[in-house]
Amino acid sequence: MDFRETQAIYLQIVEWICEQIILQVWNTGDKIPSVRELAVELEVNPNTIARTYEQLQSMELVVNKRGIGLFVADHSKDKATEYLKKQFIEKNLPQMFNYIKLLDISMEELNELYHTSIKKQQKL
Amino acid sequence: MDFRETQAIYLQIVEWICEQIILQVWNTGDKIPSVRELAVELEVNPNTIARTYEQLQSMELVVNKRGIGLFVADHSKDKATEYLKKQFIEKNLPQMFNYIKLLDISMEELNELYHTSIKKQQKL
Amino acid sequence: MDFRETQAIYLQIVEWICEQIILQVWNTGDKIPSVRELAVELEVNPNTIARTYEQLQSMELVVNKRGIGLFVADHSKDKATEYLKKQFIEKNLPQMFNYIKLLDISMEELNELYHTSIKKQQKL
Amino acid sequence: MDFRETQAIYLQIVEWICEQIILQVWNTGDKIPSVRELAVELEVNPNTIARTYEQLQSMELVVNKRGIGLFVADHSKDKATEYLKKQFIEKNLPQMFNYIKLLDISMEELNELYHTSIKKQQKL
DNA sequence: GTGGTCTAGACCACC
DNA sequence: GTGGTCTAGACCACA
Numbered sequence: 396m397d398f399r400e401t402q403a404i405y406l407q408i409v410e411w412i413c414e415q416i417i418l419q420v421w422n423t424g425d426k427i428p429s430v431r432e433l434a435v436e437l438e439v440n441p442n443t444i445a446r447t448y449e450q451l452q453s454m455e456l457v458v459n460k461r462g463i464g465l466f467v468a469d470h471s472k473d474k475a476t477e478y479l480k481k482q483f484i485e486k487n488l489p490q491m492f493n494y495i496k497l498l499d500i501s502m503e504e505l506n507e508l509y510h511t512s513i514k515k516q517q518k519l
Numbered sequence: 520m521d522f523r524e525t526q527a528i529y530l531q532i533v534e535w536i537c538e539q540i541i542l543q544v545w546n547t548g549d550k551i552p553s554v555r556e557l558a559v560e561l562e563v564n565p566n567t568i569a570r571t572y573e574q575l576q577s578m579e580l581v582v583n584k585r586g587i588g589l590f591v592a593d594h595s596k597d598k599a600t601e602y603l604k605k606q607f608i609e610k611n612l613p614q615m616f617n618y619i620k621l622l623d624i625s626m627e628e629l630n631e632l633y634h635t636s637i638k639k640q641q642k643l
Numbered sequence: 644m645d646f647r648e649t650q651a652i653y654l655q656i657v658e659w660i661c662e663q664i665i666l667q668v669w670n671t672g673d674k675i676p677s678v679r680e681l682a683v684e685l686e687v688n689p690n691t692i693a694r695t696y697e698q699l700q701s702m703e704l705v706v707n708k709r710g711i712g713l714f715v716a717d718h719s720k721d722k723a724t725e726y727l728k729k730q731f732i733e734k735n736l737p738q739m740f741n742y743i744k745l746l747d748i749s750m751e752e753l754n755e756l757y758h759t760s761i762k763k764q765q766k767l
Numbered sequence: 768m769d770f771r772e773t774q775a776i777y778l779q780i781v782e783w784i785c786e787q788i789i790l791q792v793w794n795t796g797d798k799i800p801s802v803r804e805l806a807v808e809l810e811v812n813p814n815t816i817a818r819t820y821e822q823l824q825s826m827e828l829v830v831n832k833r834g835i836g837l838f839v840a841d842h843s844k845d846k847a848t849e850y851l852k853k854q855f856i857e858k859n860l861p862q863m864f865n866y867i868k869l870l871d872i873s874m875e876e877l878n879e880l881y882h883t884s885i886k887k888q889q890k891l
Numbered sequence: 892g893t894g895g896t897c898t899a900g901a902c903c904a905c906c
Numbered sequence: 907g908t909g910g911t912c913t914a915g916a917c918c919a920c921a
Binding site for chain 4 (some may be wrong): 649662665666695709724727728730731732734735736737738739741742743745750753754756757760761
């Protein structure tokens with residue numbers, strides 16, 4: 396996994412986990428990987444994952460069963476969707492619209508950029 | 520001027536100046552405010568503005584006439600547009616597209632959000 | 644390390660680091676000293692080193708692994724050579740040629756000066 | 768007249784005047800242009816010329832006859848030559864040799880650079 | 892007056 | 907621990 400420079404790695408992992416939950420790769424009640432496992436898998440520092448999990452708990456997306464591990468919480472899919480939507484509307488949209496207006500980008504252009512971007516991702 | 524927390528102030532001022540240039544508030548050949556003036560106006564430390572101006576010079580958006588001040592460079596509008604476009608495409612788009620895909624937002628919805636956002640701004 | 648008066652300290656450190664890279668004292672992938680370490684070693688303020696490192700990153704001579712440190716980038720030797728060459732051709736050559744013309748110094752003389760200078764250095 | 772960025776304008780004018788003296792465009796006993804005249808001719812701030820003349824006086828290249836003006840001093844050609852030579856040997860040579868050694872530039876290359884540089888100047 | 896640089900010290904997010 | 911940023915205040919060369 397490679398990360399954008401603009402955002403903290405642990406937050407990008409939070410979003411990635413939201414993705415897993417929304418796509419139902421991870422479902423309510425599933426045990427999620429241990430800090431060390433995920434750190435190895437994503438090739439990041441375990442502290443970073445620990446911070447991610449802290450964040451997920453405070454968002455009540457996962458719950459801690461002490462001594463056993465972390466588990467995907469109830470209604471996780473809704474919560475994950477809600478979280479991403481909030482991020483999107485509060486953080487991205489305003490700046491994005493500002494750019495679009497200033498740079499005079501049409502919806503057609505945007506659509507085109509979208510499809511080229513999708514293709515790029517599929518190649519990787 | 521109030522600043523977002525996520526980006527360095529001096530870079531937000533760079534973007535703000537790009538906007539001034541694109542909107543032709545500042546035009547090629549114009550003298551831009553002195554470090555100290557702008558620092559007072561935007562209520563930041565003069566060093567922060569100095570950093571902004573250093574950046575603008577490295578981007579060749581302004582040129583320094585020694586001992587006199589900084590002046591908006593030739594082709595500044597194109598350069599400013601290019602810079603903002605690059606920022607947009609590299610920093611905002613990928614995250615945005617990720618959100619759109621995950622949240623399953625259609626271009627129609629986006630368009631709608633855009634127009635409601637415009638209306639909001641006009642009311643302010 | 645002692646510094647010339649005519650050029651900013653942080654830029655002299657940039658050149659010094661280019662030299663380290665060209666001489667392969669620092670190689671691609673190596674971790675470079677932390678801001679605080681190098682500041683102590685060169686007896687300057689940490690901010691000055693931070694400025695140097697900022698410059699090196701914008702030149703893509705080093706890359707930042709967040710929270711870990713800076714590492715010498717790929718192709719750093721070529722980039723460092725190119726940078727110094729540019730400095731030489733733009734900053735030193737024109738003045739030098741001017742002197743040579745005015746003082747009517749021949750290439751033979753220059754060559755001779757060069758070799759005496761080399762000998763001097765070897766004695767030190 | 769256009770100036771290098773690496774050196775103070777008033778010092779570049781000092782060198783230019785040394786050039787005039789060495790090339791015997793200005794000779795011992797000649798009255799040199801007034802501050803205002805030269806400022807207009809070279810398109811710089813009169814203060815800059817004033818500073819140049821201050822420097823020339825301290826170098827004893829020109830002498831002040833009060834109320835009349837500045838005049839080229841005795842032995843000016845030797846002094847001018849000596850000054851430039853000193854500048855060259857102390858300021859340019861060491862740095863230049865350092866670059867040549869690091870970048871592995873041969874005397875042939877240098878010679879070539881010299882001739883291309885001369886041609887450039889003649890075109891201007 | 893202008894911008895450029897440096898020091899000092901602080902705080903921050905991140906790993 | 908890492909680098910990044912900001913403030914405060916100072917000094918400088920230059921025009």
